[in-house]
Amino acid sequence: MNSIGRFVLFIRSMFLRRESFVTYVRLTIDECIKIGVNSIFLVSIVSTFIGAVTTLQTAYNLVSPFIPDYVIALVVRDMTVLELAPTVMAIVYAGKVGSNIAGELGTMRITEQIDALEVMGINSASYLVLPKILASIITYPMLVVLSAFLSLVGGYIAGTLTGVISAVDYVYGIRAEFLEYNITFALAKSYTFAFIVAALSAYKGFYTKGGALEVGIASTSAVTNSCIGILCADFVLTKLLL
Amino acid sequence: MIEVKGLWKSFSGKDIIKGIDATFEQGKCNMIIGASGTGKSVLLKNIVGLVEPDKGSILYGGRDFTAADKNLKTEIRREIGMLFQGGALFDSMTVEQNIMFPLDILTDMPKDEKFDRVNECLKRVDLVNSNHKMPSELSGGMKKRVGIARAIVNNSKYLFCDEPNSGLDPQTSIIIDNLIKEITVDLDITTVVVSHDMNSVMEIGDNIVFVYQGHKLWEGNNKTIFDTDVPELEDFIFANNLMRIVKKNREQL
Numbered sequence: 001m002n003s004i005g006r007f008v009l010f011i012r013s014m015f016l017r018r019e020s021f022v023t024y025v026r027l028t029i030d031e032c033i034k035i036g037v038n039s040i041f042l043v044s045i046v047s048t049f050i051g052a053v054t055t056l057q058t059a060y061n062l063v064s065p066f067i068p069d070y071v072i073a074l075v076v077r078d079m080t081v082l083e084l085a086p087t088v089m090a091i092v093y094a095g096k097v098g099s100n101i102a103g104e105l106g107t108m109r110i111t112e113q114i115d116a117l118e119v120m121g122i123n124s125a126s127y128l129v130l131p132k133i134l135a136s137i138i139t140y141p142m143l144v145v146l147s148a149f150l151s152l153v154g155g156y157i158a159g160t161l162t163g164v165i166s167a168v169d170y171v172y173g174i175r176a177e178f179l180e181y182n183i184t185f186a187l188a189k190s191y192t193f194a195f196i197v198a199a200l201s202a203y204k205g206f207y208t209k210g211g212a213l214e215v216g217i218a219s220t221s222a223v224t225n226s227c228i229g230i231l232c233a234d235f236v237l238t239k240l241l242l
Numbered sequence: 243m244i245e246v247k248g249l250w251k252s253f254s255g256k257d258i259i260k261g262i263d264a265t266f267e268q269g270k271c272n273m274i275i276g277a278s279g280t281g282k283s284v285l286l287k288n289i290v291g292l293v294e295p296d297k298g299s300i301l302y303g304g305r306d307f308t309a310a311d312k313n314l315k316t317e318i319r320r321e322i323g324m325l326f327q328g329g330a331l332f333d334s335m336t337v338e339q340n341i342m343f344p345l346d347i348l349t350d351m352p353k354d355e356k357f358d359r360v361n362e363c364l365k366r367v368d369l370v371n372s373n374h375k376m377p378s379e380l381s382g383g384m385k386k387r388v389g390i391a392r393a394i395v396n397n398s399k400y401l402f403c404d405e406p407n408s409g410l411d412p413q414t415s416i417i418i419d420n421l422i423k424e425i426t427v428d429l430d431i432t433t434v435v436v437s438h439d440m441n442s443v444m445e446i447g448d449n450i451v452f453v454y455q456g457h458k459l460w461e462g463n464n465k466t467i468f469d470t471d472v473p474e475l476e477d478f479i480f481a482n483n484l485m486r487i488v489k490k491n492r493e494q495l
Contacts, residue, residue, distance in 0.1 A: 017312060019347060112330040119290050119402075120344055121319030127347075 010203050014130045017123040027131035028138070035097050035132065035198075036139025040146070046092050047147040050084055051076065051154030059164035069165050073173025076155045078182065085148035086186045087234050090193035093140060094226035098201035101132055102222035105205030106215035114206070129202040133195060140194035141187050148186070185241050192237060196229040243268050244289065244400065244432055249298035251281075251288055258284045260456040261298070268432045270448035271423055275437055277478055281456045282436045283404060289434065290322055290402055291315065302400065320348055323393025325403040329385035331377040337364070337388050338373035344396040363391040367421060383414035387421065394425060401426065403435040407442055419445045438478075440485055443467065452478070468492060 018024075058075045105128060108114050117124040152174055159165040165173075201222035208218040244266040251259040258281045266272035274282045287293040289300055291307060300307045302318050310318065331340050341360045345351050351359070364370055367387040377385060386406055393401055403422060407415040423446045426433040437443065443450060447464035454474045462470070468489070470476060480486050 017316065023347065107333075111328055111333075112326040113332055115292055116324065116326060116330040116332075118292055119319065119322055119324045120348065121316045121322075122347055 006207075007199075007203050010125060010129075010206065011199060013123065013125045014133075015126070018126050018130075019122065023127075024131060024134070027127070028134045031131045031135030032139050034100075035135045036143060039093065039096055039139075039143060042092065042096055043089060043143050043147050044150055047085070047089065047150040048154035048157075050088065051080060051151030051156075052158030054079055054084065054151070055155035055159045056162065056164060059159065069169040070173035070176060072159065072165050073155065073170040074176050077152060077174045077178075080148050080151040080155075081182045081186050083234075084151060085144050086189040086193060087230065089144060089147045090140075090190070090197065090230045091227055093143070093193070094197045094201070094223050094230065097136065098197045098222045098226045099219040101198060101201040102205035102208075102219045103215060105129070105202055106208035106218040109206065109208045110211055110215060125206065129199075129206065132202055133198040136194040136198035137191055140197075141190040144186060144190040185237075188241060189234065189237050192233050193230050196233060197226045200225045200229055243303060244434065245299075245301040246285075246289065247299045247301070249285070249288060249300070250296045251284055251293065252296055258456050259288065259295070262451075262453070262456075262458045264451045264458060264461070265449075266432055266434050267449055269427060269430045270433070271426050271446040272432070272434045272449045272451070273437060273443055273447045274434065274451050274453060275443055275447075275478070276453035277438060280453050282438075282453050285453060286402060286404055286434065286436045290324060291319060320396070321399040323396065323398030323401050325386065325389040325393050325401070325406055327405045327408055329377070329382075329389040331380075331385060331388055331392070333377055335377075336373065337369070337375050337377070337380070340377070340388060341392045341395050344392065348396060359395060360391075363395045366394075366425070367391045382409050383411075383418065386410070386418050390418075390421060390425065394429065394431075397429075399431055401431050401433045403433070403437075405437055405439075406435060407437065407439045412441065415439065415441060416445065422446060440479060440482070454478075 055072060055076050058072045058079075062072055062075070105114070108128070114124045114128070117127060156167070156170050159170050160167050204218045204222040204225065208214050246262055246264045246266075249259050249262045250257065262285060264274075274285060276282050284293065288295045295308060299309065302321070305314065305318060307315065307318055332343065335343065338360055341363055342356050345356045345359060360373070361370075364372060367390050369384065369387055369391065372380075372384070372388075377388070380388065401422070406418050406422060410418065419442050422433060422435065425431070435442070435446070444464050447467070450460075450462055450464065450467060451458055452460040452472070452475050460470055460472045460475050467475070467479065470479070480489055
């Protein structure tokens with residue numbers, strides 16, 4: 001309970017004693033590049049392979065003359081949009097971005113860079129953390145859209161190259177019985193996960209005490225807590241929105 | 243001038259600062275000295291507002307910092323420059339960006355003026371042509387000098403230095419000490435230095451406060467410190483062999 005209260009106060013402190021709007025715009029753009037653009041490569045690789053493997057495993061499990069081949073693509077699409085792109089990618093994102101945020105802020109704390117900001121009269125939480133959270137909320141949904149697209153492309157490549165599904169059936173399958181609401185649901189999840197990863201990791205890093213060892217512990221703790229937060233939020237959102 | 247009145251601070255029920263009163267004068271190098279773990283850094287953190295005191299008050303030019311509202315607190319903080327023990331330079335920024343940072347955030351100064359001001363500060367700390375170096379390319383002494391330049395770039399009225407000589411060789415320490423002294427006198431600012439380095443104390447200590455186990459046990463200057471009759475201060479001063487030799491020579495004179 002103490003940690004939750006401290007976390008709420010930490011989030012609240014970001015909105016007190018703010019700097020100029022232009023400062024936040026500049027910092028948020030920088031963070032978008034660090035958090036979002038620099039994650040594109042990892043997200044692309046992971047998504048393409050997840051799509052490919054999901055297609056092959058779905059085909060392996062759906063061997064029946066009563067089930068048409070296009071169902072494989074339909075299952076891959078729904079799994080990708082509903083779960084793999086927003087949630088599994090959030091776990092990967094927590095590993096990359098979460099540990100980076102906690103490590104960066106933790107190092108700034110132990111080398112007194114955060115104290116230096118405070119002494120200058122700058123609200124360090126607002127200056128350092130708010131742009132990271134905003135950048136995460138802006139870029140992560142874009143990464144989820146990219147991830148979903150590349151998963152489907154990966155599935156297409158794997159399915160057609162191995163011959164488990166034809167190109168025509170695959171394309172028909174990913175378009176069949178499509179519910180637009182699933183995209184809304186995936187994006188709602190992605191905004192929530194983006195906030196969880198950035199805010200929890202920043203919290204862990206910001207309050208690091210000690211030395212290099214504690215920075216490592218903060219990074220690990222940021223990833224662990226983000227993953228737990230993502231999975232709990234995933235369950236709650238699925239229950240509420242589907 | 244900074245006045246500290248009846249300052250108390252405890253952590254987890256343990257008193258670290260026990261009712262300290264002190265006055266730090268303008269245009270002078272005021273030093274807080276004492277052995278490690280006696281509360282010097284905690285006292286400094288209380289004065290600059292990084293830690294909230296439990297009791298007592300801190301007055302900056304008559305303005306009560308501890309009872310100030312957010313606006314006054316921010317106003318006072320923007321008059322403060324601080325040199326941290328490790329320099330606390332922002333790793334991702336060049337020397338120039340580090341020094342310009344307070345101007346970027348706290349002022350509306352035109353770009354050209356900012357560059358002029360940064361170069362002026364770099365000249366003062368004898369680091370001309372180091373504008374584009376990264377902190378990782380600097381030696382310990384250079385980092386401290388950049389830290390000083392950043393602390394004074396915004397025309398600070400108050401300069402705080404937390405152990406400015408830690409990790410430096412004796413020659414570089416003297417250079418840093420002289421730089422602090424020179425800036426204090428030239429700019430007529432109030433400087434507070436936390437140190438346990440006796441060379442620094444003798445070099446620049448215009449006004450010295452000795453802290454022992456959270457109490458202020460002695461106050462004086464570098465001319466009167468050898469005449470102390472406070473046993474704890476004597477133990478502190480004459481802890482090393484060089485100082486014992488100095489004491490012996492003084493007694494023989």
